[in-house]
Amino acid sequence: LYKPVGELRSPICCILGHVDTGKTTLLDKIRNTNVQEGEAGGITQQIGATFFPAKKLKEELIKTQQFYQVDCNIPGLLIIDTPGHESFSNLRTRGSSLCDLAILVIDLMHGLENQTLESLELLKIRKTPFIIALNKIDRCVEWKNKKNASSYHQLQNQTKNCKMDYETKRQQVVTQLAEKGFNVAFYWENEDPKTYISVVPTSGVTGEGIPDLLSVIVKYTSVYMKNKIKVKEQFNCTVLEKKVTEGHGTTIDCLLIDGQIKKDDKIILAGFQGPIVTKVRALLTPHPMKEMRVKGEYIHHDVIYASMGLKISAVGLEDAMAGSQMYLANSQDDIDKATQIINNEMEEVKKYIKLQNQGVGVAASTLGSLEALLQYLNSQEIPVSYVSVGPVSKDDVMKALKNVLLEDVNRRKKEYACMLVFDVKILPDAQKFAEENQIKIFEANIIYHLFTKFTEFIKQVKE
Ligand code: GDP
Numbered sequence: 001l002y003k004p005v006g007e008l009r010s011p012i013c014c015i016l017g018h019v020d021t022g023k024t025t026l027l028d029k030i031r032n033t034n035v036q037e038g039e040a041g042g043i044t045q046q047i048g049a050t051f052f053p054a055k056k057l058k059e060e061l062i063k064t065q066q067f068y069q070v071d072c073n074i075p076g077l078l079i080i081d082t083p084g085h086e087s088f089s090n091l092r093t094r095g096s097s098l099c100d101l102a103i104l105v106i107d108l109m110h111g112l113e114n115q116t117l118e119s120l121e122l123l124k125i126r127k128t129p130f131i132i133a134l135n136k137i138d139r140c141v142e143w144k145n146k147k148n149a150s151s152y153h154q155l156q157n158q159t160k161n162c163k164m165d166y167e168t169k170r171q172q173v174v175t176q177l178a179e180k181g182f183n184v185a186f187y188w189e190n191e192d193p194k195t196y197i198s199v200v201p202t203s204g205v206t207g208e209g210i211p212d213l214l215s216v217i218v219k220y221t222s223v224y225m226k227n228k229i230k231v232k233e234q235f236n237c238t239v240l241e242k243k244v245t246e247g248h249g250t251t252i253d254c255l256l257i258d259g260q261i262k263k264d265d266k267i268i269l270a271g272f273q274g275p276i277v278t279k280v281r282a283l284l285t286p287h288p289m290k291e292m293r294v295k296g297e298y299i300h301h302d303v304i305y306a307s308m309g310l311k312i313s314a315v316g317l318e319d320a321m322a323g324s325q326m327y328l329a330n331s332q333d334d335i336d337k338a339t340q341i342i343n344n345e346m347e348e349v350k351k352y353i354k355l356q357n358q359g360v361g362v363a364a365s366t367l368g369s370l371e372a373l374l375q376y377l378n379s380q381e382i383p384v385s386y387v388s389v390g391p392v393s394k395d396d397v398m399k400a401l402k403n404v405l406l407e408d409v410n411r412r413k414k415e416y417a418c419m420l421v422f423d424v425k426i427l428p429d430a431q432k433f434a435e436e437n438q439i440k441i442f443e444a445n446i447i448y449h450l451f452t453k454f455t456e457f458i459k460q461v462k463e
């Protein structure tokens with residue numbers, strides 16, 4: 001594996017956007033695997049990361065160098081596949097997003113859609129810089145494609161009709177964005193990417209625009225975000241997901257943002273029953289150019305340097321909480337400090353929103369998704385009375401709705417007799433208790449679906 005030699009680490013990017021805009025297809029095209037076909041309904045439900053070594057990036061940058069000068073002085077690029085925005089929400093580290101740059105995919109044919117607007121909202125809240133991939137350019141009338149070519153060149157090679165069709169549609173999207181307060185510019189004309197958001201025309205199907213997309217990512221991160229991606233000693237690592245891995249038991253998929261980790265290092269991380277201290281048994285990465293959740297052999301390492309997505313195998317991870325920070329615990333001092341931070345972290349997230357006497361109850365699988373839910377509810381002015389992370393117990397339901405439960409069923413505010421549950425189990429006694437007390441529980445594994453269900457319910461109540 002690589003060891004950083006320059007002064008910059010690999011930037012971390014993620015992809016957001018409305019369902020069906022082509023996020024998975026674009027990623028597939030870039031890494032030449034076929035994750036999308038293996039996905040149920042084409043919806044990306046899991047977090048995966050792909051590392052692109054500099055060598056691979058340089059092959060693509062050549063295609064745009066005539067008109068867009070970029071030096072590749074980063075060791076590579078780490079791209080995270082996100083299903084809409086819930087993984088992006090998970091990727092929080094102490095209040096800010098750990099994703100350096102986001103790619104917001106917009107379907108040229110459809111313009112701004114619901115989840116596009118939500119993504120824009122989240123990007124704004126997290127202050128994450130982003131660029132726009134204006135995708136499906138190949139659907140313009142009379143489009144003549146050339147596989148994996150620069151879209152800048154390709155747009156010049158089209159018929160008059162095609163250019164007109166493209167220009168009309170592009171202008172519509174630009175207008176919609178301007179109405180939302182976002183000013184955009186073609187990346188090749190954009191002299192001021194901090195003020196104007198760069199737009200890159202792409203096609204996930206033909207691969208046109210992928211060299212352009214990579215060029216813009218490399219330039220943006222290595223020029224405009226130089227300070228943020230400087231190599232740092234300080235260990236910074238986030239747990240993305242917990243899963244059982246064949247031959248390794250319960251493992252955690254992590255993103256190492258800064259620093260390094262060695263086999264046999266002691267680590268400490270948040271668990272549902274309190275902090276977990278354990279020892280790294282194996283450091284694993286998938287083979288290069290493959291994505292984490294593609295099955296296959298893993299490579300074992302003695303040491304891994306940031307930034308990198310990796311899988312850690314260790315004893316006692318069954319109870320680990322995804323979305324939390326992980327710390328090194330090689331001395332008692334380390335352990336004490338980390339324990340305190342971990343214990344405070346939950347309180348910190350709770351503090352994010354002022355809990356109200358009356359409001360809905362909220363439960364989520366990770367701190368990150370909890371925070372995203374709270375942020376969204378906050379922006380929708382929906383009051384919250386109680387929050388929890390992990391499986392929902394009867395106790396959670398009782399505590400969440402203690403004010404509501406005191407009231408006569410017919411007189412209580414129905415919109416507050418609810419729990420919004422994201423991506424966690426509801427224990428049977430909790431379910432039973434809710435039913436007996438006419439408490440509605442909304443459940444979903446996609447945040448967007450949860451909001452849709454809840455919004456519909458509110459509409460009904462108001463009618
Ligand atoms: P996601 O939900 O954003 O991950 O979208 P997918 O990658 O699953 O794509 C949704 C649908 O759009 C699939 O049928 C893709 O084949 C199609 N699609 C994606 N990108 C393009 C594109 O650039 N051009 C065309 N014509 N179709 C695309």
Ligand code: MG
Pocket residue numbers: 023024025042043044083
């Ligand atoms: Mg997808």
